[in-house]
Amino acid sequence: MKILIALGTVLSLVAHSVQADPLADAQAAARDARLADDPAWADLLQYEPYPITGHLRSLADDTGFFNAPDGARNPAAELNATLARLFEPARPQAPDEHPQCRFPARHHWLRQRLALSPAQLPEQPCPRLEKWAAEINPAGVTLVFPSAYVNSPASMFGHTLLRIDTPGQTEATRLLAYTINYAAKADATDGFTFALKGLTGLYPGALSSSPYYAKVREYSDMESRDVWEYRLNLTPAETRQLLRHAWEIGATRFDYWFFDENCSYMILRLLDVARPGLRVAKQFYWTAIPVDTVKGVVAMPDLVTEISFRPSTGTELAHRAKRLDPASLDAAVAVADGRRTPQSLGTDTQAIEQLEFADRLVSFRGHAGKLDQDDALARLKAIQITRSQLPTIDTGVVPVPPRPENGHASGRFGLAAGGLDGANALFLDLRPAYHDLRDPETGYARGAQIRFLELGASQREGQGWRLDRFLPVDIVSVAPRLSWTQPLSWKVRFGWERVLGARHATGPMIAGGPGAAWEWKGLLGYVFLENQLLGHGDLQKHWAIGSGPLAGLLWDVGAGKRLQLEAGRQWFNDRRLDRSAARAHLRTRLSPRDNLVAGYEWMHIELPDTDRQERRLTVGWQHYF
Known part of the structure; x- marks a missing residue:
């Protein structure tokens, strides 16, 4: 009898031990609930379907981001392996190396979905993570959009980042909040190299955190970029989950792709993790142009609660x-230049405005590196001493420009009819991104293409379609010169064009050069020294290099109408x-997504066997998408 009782006790203990395996129970519960198929799990692992097959694969290009050998493509295996790692024993000697600390967002989501108690899955201490989160003190999130800055290769399309707002934050304290920023680890300073590597995914992306005031100084003071702030209605709990996921991907390599897996797309995916079901990133399957992602966020019902403008x-x-x-402006500039003393301006209201302008101009030049720091400090001191002895005045409020999300969509398709080289023709144009000098300026930087x-492509009567041009990059910066600033205008483009006219095939080319621009009563005039390197089989050496002037004029001739005139040799x-060439183009806005366009182009081409003039006349329609 005693033997039977003892045997029964052993069997009971064995059965109890089997039933009390919390890891096995959690894995079974995850399978029963089909958590591996939950879109929130796909967001946590950065899964996206392949464009053709639809099979899932993770955007992360780092094996350390996964716990299963095939975790980059197998959500179920990765979930099972992640649970196994989260149940690993404590690491008293290195607590931050525990998987719960490496994957806090997955840990938090799985604990909630499976209702795992501390008795089933003990909470592990994560000192570094806890310290970082405590310093940030999260309570809410603001999407920040610094406008486009054409003179920086990494900022030509604008940028988006997140500001993590703190409890009780005010207008005066928001500069002290921290930001979450994703950007390419770029080593290029010129647009050509940056575009080439960015288009081919040769840069790694990196997530970083820094104080907001440092970003404002970088964007607003040093690069003169206006900053837009979109306060989101994320709760403190959602904000903390966003931070957990930012911690996870902060140590992970992602290949940075200029048009899709870029700064804005990763920011949207953080928002999707913070609020499961939001799915805002799903709007941008092929491209994620920053200004378009801002439009997508604003369009989400009740997601944006407040919009603020911070002028540069x-x-x-x-x-x-x-x-x-x-005359007063010239005198203020002379003070900023050090050619005139601050006291010489006088003490009236006009003098006060001149002093404040000179103060900000010296600071602007100092931040931009255009003025030696010692000289800047000496001039600021003299100006501010004089200004401090005068009364306070109201200098007005900087007008708020149209918001970026009110601008045209970045993709554009065009269809036109007309004549080319004496024959009737049809013309097709497709531009995936993003803006040119003839487009409506609302929401975009003036003078930036x-x-x-x-x-x-074109089709002449009796012939098939032929490629006229393919331009991977075409950038123009028309920056008007003013009495207080003389920016350099410039342009660069490369690709394939019909450099010898419609009767010749396309050939490779690289073109660009410096320039200058001036503005007067709405007229924007510019001149460039355009340098070109052409390649073509009909040239003597199959290539030619040349240079010459190109002059142009932009004129808003009426509401919704813009005329561009250009001539060069x-x-x-x-x-x-x-x-030699001359061209005239008129764009008339029909609706927020449609334009009526008309154009005339003349070209004179002289070769040993060719001396002719070629004309192209078009009337057509453009649609933004």
Whole structure:
């Protein structure tokens, strides 16, 4: 009898031990609930379907991001392996190395979905994570959009980042909040190299955290970029989950792709993890242009609660300059230049505005590296001493420009009819991104053209379709020169064009050069020294290099209408080639997504066997998408 009782006790203990395996229970519960198929799990692992097959694969390019050997493509295996790792024993000697600390967002989500108690899955201490989160003190999230800055290769399309707001945050303290920023670890300073590597995924992406005031100084003071802030209605709990996921991907390599897996797309995926079911990133399957992602966030019902504008130093200077007459402005600039003393301006209201303009101009030049720091400090001290002895005045508020989300969509398709080289013709244009000088300016930087992967094709009567141009990069910066700032205008483009006219095949080319621009009563004029390197089989050496002037004018002739006039000539080292061109284009806005366009182009081409003029006349329609 005693033997039977003892045997029964042993069997009971064995059965109890089997039933009390919390890991096995959790894995079984996850399978029963089909958590591996939950979209929230896909967001946590950065899964996206392949474009053609639809099979899932993770955007993470780092094996350390996964716990299963095939975790990058197998959600169920990764979930099972992640649970196994989260149940690993404590690591008293290295607590931050525990999987719960490496994957806090997955840990939090699985604990909630499986209702795991501390008795089943003991909470492990994570000192580094806890310290970081305590310093940030999260309570809410603001999406920040610094506007486009064409003179920086990494900022040509604008940028988005997140500011993590703190409890009780005020207008005065928000600069002390921390940001979550994702960007390419770029080593290029020129647009060509950056575009080439960015288009081919050769840069790694990196997530970072820094104080908001440092970002404002970088964007607003040093790069003169206006900053837009979109307060989101994420709860403190959702904000903490966002931070947990930011911690997970912060140590993970992602290949940075200029058009899709970029700064804005990763920011949207953070929002999707913070609020399961939001799925805002799903709007951007092929491309994620920053300004388009802002439009997507604003369009989400009740997601944005408040929108604020922070003018850049350059915008504020332009506002203050307009308040001064030309003579007063010149005197204020002379003070900033050190050619005139602050006291010489006088003590009236006009003098106060001049002093404040000079103060900000010196600071602007110092931040931009255009003025030696010692000289800047000495001039600021003299200006501020004089200013401190005068009363406070109201200098007005910088006007708020149209919001970025009110601008046209970045993709554009065009269809036109007309004539080419004496024959009737049809014309097709496709531009995936993003803006040119003739587009409506609302929401975009004035004088900035950024076109990527533009295609143009034509069909002349009796012939098939032919490629006219393919331009991976076409960038123009038309920056007007003012009395207080003389920015350099510039342009660069490369690709394939019909460089010798419609009767010749396309050939490779690289073009660009410096320039200058001026603005007067809404007229924007510019001139460039355009340098070109052409390649073509009909040239003597199959290539030619040339240079010459290009002049142009932008004129808003009425509401929704813009006229562009250009003329240029280039002389080449191959003296057999001589080329001149002139063109006129009129764009009339029909609706937020549609334009009516008309154009006329004239070209004179001289080669040993060719001396002719070619004309192209078009009337057509453009649609933004």
